[in-house]
Amino acid sequence: MTGFLAIFRRLEGPQTVGRGPAFWGLFALVLAAALAYPLFSDGYTVGNTVYFFVWVFIALSLCLIWGYGGSLSFGQTAFFGIAGYGYGVLTINFGSAYGFTLLALVIAVAIAALFAVLLGYFMFFGRIAGVFLGIVTLAVTLMLERFMAQTAGPEWHIGSARLNGFNGMSAMPPLTIPWPGEPIVLFADIGLYYLVLGLLVFVYLALRILMNSSFGNVIVAIRENPERAEMLGYDIRKYQLITFVIGAALAGLSGVLYTVWGQYITPSSMGMTAAALPLIWVAVGGRSDLTSTVIGTLVVLAAFQALTIYGSQYALVFMGVLLVLTVLIAPNGLVLGVMNWLGRIAARFTQRAG
Amino acid sequence: MSLLELRQLNKHFGGLHVTNSVDLTLQAGEIHCLIGPNGAGKSTLFRLILGEHHPGSGDILFAGENITALKSFARIHRGLSVKFQVPGVFKGLSVRQNLEIALQSRHRGAELEAEIGRLLTFLGLQSEQAQIAGNLSHGQKQWLEIGMAVSLKPRLLLLDEPTAGMSPEETHMTGEMVQRLNADGMTVLAIEHDMAFVRQVAHRVTVLHLGQVFAQGSIDEIVADERVAAIYLGQAHA
Ligand SMILES: Nc1ncnc2c1ncn2[C@@H]1O[C@H](COP(=O)(O)OP(=O)(O)OP(=O)(O)O)[C@@H](O)[C@H]1O
Ligand SMILES: [Mg+2]
Numbered sequence: 001m002t003g004f005l006a007i008f009r010r011l012e013g014p015q016t017v018g019r020g021p022a023f024w025g026l027f028a029l030v031l032a033a034a035l036a037y038p039l040f041s042d043g044y045t046v047g048n049t050v051y052f053f054v055w056v057f058i059a060l061s062l063c064l065i066w067g068y069g070g071s072l073s074f075g076q077t078a079f080f081g082i083a084g085y086g087y088g089v090l091t092i093n094f095g096s097a098y099g100f101t102l103l104a105l106v107i108a109v110a111i112a113a114l115f116a117v118l119l120g121y122f123m124f125f126g127r128i129a130g131v132f133l134g135i136v137t138l139a140v141t142l143m144l145e146r147f148m149a150q151t152a153g154p155e156w157h158i159g160s161a162r163l164n165g166f167n168g169m170s171a172m173p174p175l176t177i178p179w180p181g182e183p184i185v186l187f188a189d190i191g192l193y194y195l196v197l198g199l200l201v202f203v204y205l206a207l208r209i210l211m212n213s214s215f216g217n218v219i220v221a222i223r224e225n226p227e228r229a230e231m232l233g234y235d236i237r238k239y240q241l242i243t244f245v246i247g248a249a250l251a252g253l254s255g256v257l258y259t260v261w262g263q264y265i266t267p268s269s270m271g272m273t274a275a276a277l278p279l280i281w282v283a284v285g286g287r288s289d290l291t292s293t294v295i296g297t298l299v300v301l302a303a304f305q306a307l308t309i310y311g312s313q314y315a316l317v318f319m320g321v322l323l324v325l326t327v328l329i330a331p332n333g334l335v336l337g338v339m340n341w342l343g344r345i346a347a348r349f350t351q352r353a354g
Numbered sequence: 355m356s357l358l359e360l361r362q363l364n365k366h367f368g369g370l371h372v373t374n375s376v377d378l379t380l381q382a383g384e385i386h387c388l389i390g391p392n393g394a395g396k397s398t399l400f401r402l403i404l405g406e407h408h409p410g411s412g413d414i415l416f417a418g419e420n421i422t423a424l425k426s427f428a429r430i431h432r433g434l435s436v437k438f439q440v441p442g443v444f445k446g447l448s449v450r451q452n453l454e455i456a457l458q459s460r461h462r463g464a465e466l467e468a469e470i471g472r473l474l475t476f477l478g479l480q481s482e483q484a485q486i487a488g489n490l491s492h493g494q495k496q497w498l499e500i501g502m503a504v505s506l507k508p509r510l511l512l513l514d515e516p517t518a519g520m521s522p523e524e525t526h527m528t529g530e531m532v533q534r535l536n537a538d539g540m541t542v543l544a545i546e547h548d549m550a551f552v553r554q555v556a557h558r559v560t561v562l563h564l565g566q567v568f569a570q571g572s573i574d575e576i577v578a579d580e581r582v583a584a585i586y587l588g589q590a591h592a
Contacts, residue, residue, distance in 0.1 A: 014451055214458040221455045224444035228499075231404065231442070232456050233430035233506065 011205060013212030015068070015220060017289045017339050022346065034197055043189035047261075050188055052301045053196045054257040059281050059297040060207060060290065061250035066279075067287030068211060069243045070223030071129065074275045075119065075137030076251040078144050081270035083112040083252030084259040085148070088169040092161040096173035096183075105175065105256050112252030113245050120244040124237045129226070141275050148267035168266030175260050188261045196257060200294075203250065207290050210246075219243055280319050284326045286333025296335040356415075357382040357510055357541050358403070363412035365395075365402060365565075372398045373409065374565035380510070385532065385542045387552045389576075390562035391585060396545045397439050399562065400512050404436055405429050417509065435508035439515050439545070441495035445488035449479055449498060452487050456502035469505070476531075477501045492519035497528070504535060511535065513544040517551050529554040549577075561585075 012019040018027075038046045058076050065073050086108035094100050119140060123133055152165025163169060175192065177184040186192040210216055221229040222236050230236050259265045268274060278297075285296015300322065307315040330337035358380040365373035372395040380386050388396050401407040403414060405426040414422045421429055444452050453470050461469045474480045477497045482490060487498060496516055503511060513532070517525040525548055532555050536542055546552050552559060552573055559576045561569040563585050569576060576582055 014448060217451070217455045217458060220447065221444050224446050225442050227406070228438070228442035228444065228502075229455075230426050231430060231436050231438075232502065233427050233459060235425070235427045 007209075010212060011208045013216075015211040015216050016208050016291065017336065017343065018291050031201065035194075038190045038193055046190055046193050047188040048305075050193050050196050050261055052298055053193075053200055054254055054261055055278070055281070055301060056200060056254075056294055056297050057203065057257065058251045058254035058278050059285070059293050060203060061247040061254070062278050062282045063287055063290060063293040064207065064211075064250070065243055065247040067282065067289070067293070068216065068219050068223065069240065069247075071240065071244070072134045072279075073137045073244070073247070074134055074279075075116075075140055076247065076278060077270045077275040078137070078141040079112040079116060079248040079251035080255035080258070080274075081144060081148070081265070081267070082115055082255070083108040084255035084265040084269060085163075085169060086111045086252075087256045087259050088172040088265055089158045089161040091172045092169070093159040096176040096185075097178075099176065099178040099183075101173055101175045101260075102177070105253075105260075108256050109249050109252040112255070113249040116245045116248030117241070120241045120248075124240040124244070127237075138275065141270055142272065145267045145270040148270065166267060168264055168268075170264035172259060172263055174263060186260075192261065199253070199257075203253075204290060204294060211290065215239070215242075277319070280323050282333075284322055284334055286336025286339070288332060289336050289339070292333050292336035292339055296333060299335070355382045356380065357417055358543070359413075359415040360399075360403070361413040361415070363399075363402060363414065364410045365398060365407060366410055372565050373402060376412070376562075376565070376567055378560060378567060380541060380543060382509075382541055383536070383539065384557045385536050385544070385555045387556040387559045387573075388543060388545045388562060389547070389552060389559060390568070394562040395565040396562050397514055398565075400436065400514055400545065403429075403512065404434065430506065430508075433509035434512065435503040435506045435510070436512040437496070437499045437503045437514060437516055439518070441492070441499050443487040443490075443495050443498050443502070445486070447487060448483065449485055449487055449490070450474075450483040452498055452502060453505065456505040460505075460507070473501050473505055476504075478527075493521070493524045496520065497531075500528070500531065504540075508540065510541045510543065513542065513546075515545055515547065517546065517548050522550065525551050526554065 008024075058080055061076050062073070065071055065076075087104050090104040090107060091101055094104070123136060128136060148163065149166050151163035152167065154162065156163040156165070161169065174188070175186040175195065177186065184191065186195055211219070218229060218234050218239050221232075221234070222239060226236055255265070255269070258269070281297040281300045282293050284300055285294070286292030300319070304315050304319065307318050326334055356379045358378075360376050360378040363373050363376040364371070376399065388399070390396055398407065402409050405421075405424060409422065412422075413420055416429070416432055416434065419432070421432060424432070444455065447455075450470060453473050454466065457466055457469050457473070474483055477500070479494065479498060479501070482494060487495065490498060496519065500513065500516060516532070517528050520528060529551050532542055532544065544555070556573050559571060559573050560567060561576060561582050568585065569579055569582050571579075
């Protein structure tokens with residue numbers, strides 16, 4: 001029991017909004033609703049929800065690197081693409097037997113993380129920061145997009161996987177769990193839903209623990225004042241690199257799940273628009289808080305999709321307007337602003353009651 | 355025993371010779387004040403000692419070890435610590451969190467809480483602990499950063515204008531703080547313009563002028579030195 005309470009305490013702290021029985025009670029309710037929801041819905045809608053969930057991982061990666069770490073990275077889509085293509089190449093070559101797709105997921109995420117180790121080492125140990133970090137990461141992303149876009153010819157293949165240029169790679173097998181008798185194939189509906197929901201809850205809670213740990217303290221310290229952090233004896237380059245790699249792995253996870261969900265991936269998933277959209281979700285939600293990021297991303301995605309029915313150009317304009325409104329009204333994020341406001345009301349309420 | 359030794363230290367910024375063949379030795383246990391007109395190169399000397407700038411030539415010895423090539427964080431691990439001229443607190447975080455970040459690498463759990471409490475008391479910031487550091491008064495920010503620097507239990511504490519923006523009473527309190535730390539064995543090198551503070555705490559004073567060691571001695575010797583008065587007057591006329 002005390003061990004359980006100790007873990008609970010580590011989920012809370014100054015780096016994350018939401019604490020106490022009220023918050024966790026609400027969390028449990030939302031989780032229960034999320035678990036029950038597919039039973040009352042149809043496969044298509046559930047699949048669409050999975051699609052929303054998939055993007056939350058890349059949003060969280062940006063929240064970590066940008067919101068907490070203070071480094072604006074446009075490179076998350078590059079890791080998204082690397083892992084997505086990685087999964088495709090692996091599974092098209094080796095198939096889905098013996099649970100290989102699950103291993104491919106892990107390897108693809110690891111490849112993205114490894115790429116982040118190289119890029120991050122060059123940037124952070126070369127003391128590239130601020131605007132320059134944004135420029136370097138954007139350049140890497142666009143270079144990858146350009147490169148993949150010109151791989152249409154048959155000479156561009158890895159094993160039996162054709163890269164296919166702008167048409168992208170498709171028909172990779174979905175995630176498959178080996179099972180005596182018949183393997184369980186996680187198509188983009190209920191099966192994949194529970195896997196992705198599970199991953200989402202795990203990642204969210206793990207990041208809460210990470211950000212409220214002494215490691216998280218150093219990360220926000222570097223955001224606030226890197227010189228001061230170093231002069232407290234922290235090798236800030238190491239902390240920045242580790243954060244960057246964790247972020248890359250999360251973006252990579254997004255990429256693999258996206259590829260698994262639609263069974264395709266194209267170079268445009270690494271393009272300019274793809275790089276900009278997560279920035280908007282995270283900025284609108286509240287980049288310096290995990291919960292705000294999750295809520296903001298889901299809400300904005302749903303609104304975006306609803307508007308796309310009337311034409312995607314309106315939806316993009318809407319995103320622009322939303323971003324401007326955020327910058328003007330609540331520079332730290334609309335959702336975060338609302339949550340802080342609710343927190344203050346709750347505090348006043350308990351004060352009066354007590 | 356000498357704790358810090360600067361040997362023929364040189365630093366140029368373009369054509370500007372900011373640190374000109376500086377030799378300076380600090381004895382363990384002393385409070386040493388570094389004074390000099392604006393632009394004399396005092397803060398730059400600190401940055402050289404801390405490894406934020408690298409000297410064109412010369413050596414920096416700390417406790418007998420040549421640390422000239424070490425990275426900043428490694429010098430901190432050797433026992434150096436600093437309060438910057440412009441307060442370098444973590445502005446967006448609470449006072450308590452500022453101290454926690456400074457203390458967490460040496461203390462955990464209940465011990466960490468106790469250390470934070472002790473430091474808050476030492477700094478007189480108990481009632482401000484939940485405040486965002488950016489909202490503190492200038493003097494309180496100075497104290498908070500001194501607290502963060504002190505929390506590393508350094509052998510040598512570097513203070514760059516610790517009393518800037520403080521009232522005479524606050525300046526005096528800061529002087530007492532420094533003396534208490536010194537009594538506990540901490541060697542202190544402080545850059546200061548406030549002569550009352552220098553008179554209160556300094557065992558020895560070094561005057562830096564145009565990047566060079568211009569004079570050195572007790573505060574009475576320095577004050578009596580007409581050449582020192584002249585460079586400050588020259589500054590006033592300029
Ligand atoms: N990074 C830098 N690049 C170029 N010149 C610099 C740099 N840092 C300081 N200087 C110059 O070096 C000289 C010494 O600066 P420094 O900050 O060391 O003076 P100081 O003695 O601390 O002055 P003050 O009392 O005003 O704080 C000044 O002329 C300053 O303009
Ligand atoms: Mg200075």
